[in-house]
Amino acid sequence: MPATVHRDLAHPDVADLALADVLFALSDPMRLAIVRQLACGPLVELPCQEVGGPAPKSTRSHHLKTLREAGVIRNVPHGRERRVSLRRAELDSRFPGLLDAVLSAAP
Amino acid sequence: MPATVHRDLAHPDVADLALADVLFALSDPMRLAIVRQLACGPLVELPCQEVGGPAPKSTRSHHLKTLREAGVIRNVPHGRERRVSLRRAELDSRFPGLLDAVLSAAP
DNA sequence: GGCACAGTTCCATGATGTTCGAACAGTAAT
């Protein structure tokens, strides 16, 4: 598989999300920070560059991949960049209260 | 440090619990199964033998250690064995709704 | 005391995750 930036990346269906995978995706400080950032208000869409703080882009991309494959975030092409957003409604329907509990936890 | 079975094992204080550590502890199928088992009713206390299904005791002990150090479970000496239980109230006070969300998730 | 039992710790092995530079591929501008 070539390194195509703008291929439609695989996003798991809501019904296929595994709790353990979601919990693992959220169990990393940087990924947790990304999720919190995307949860700051409704419909937050950010380019990959602007999430996760200062880190090499390959590292950031790796964490975004982990979150995406667990079903936590969406990552869609948008012009020359990619926009990342929380799959909040879908996550809430599959694991009610989980995201709220994680987000409302004291840092 | 010798392998003393009945030393008082270290249990982190509630205020020191880290969300990422708790989420990681819960992100493993076997550990999740243990937590679910301990959550079947109030005040469930079980010997280590009886949690986590069929697995070598060293493997079971490893997972119990992970859960204990994250602050998810308690592990106290009791006669010749050890009793394991959920730190439910403490967990609820530190991360409200988290355990409920995890436990109510469809398997 | 001696023995069986429960469970932790040690150790080694393999699997998985993290990090980051380098190469690569769309996109959009000049």
Added chain:
DNA sequence: ATTACTGTTCGAACATCATGGAACTGTGCC
């Protein structure tokens, strides 16, 4: 077309985790 920009993928070094057998220790029973 060439160039700059964004972000993914590859590859490799390193770290961490999972698994399970063996050794060991506290406890209770004989």
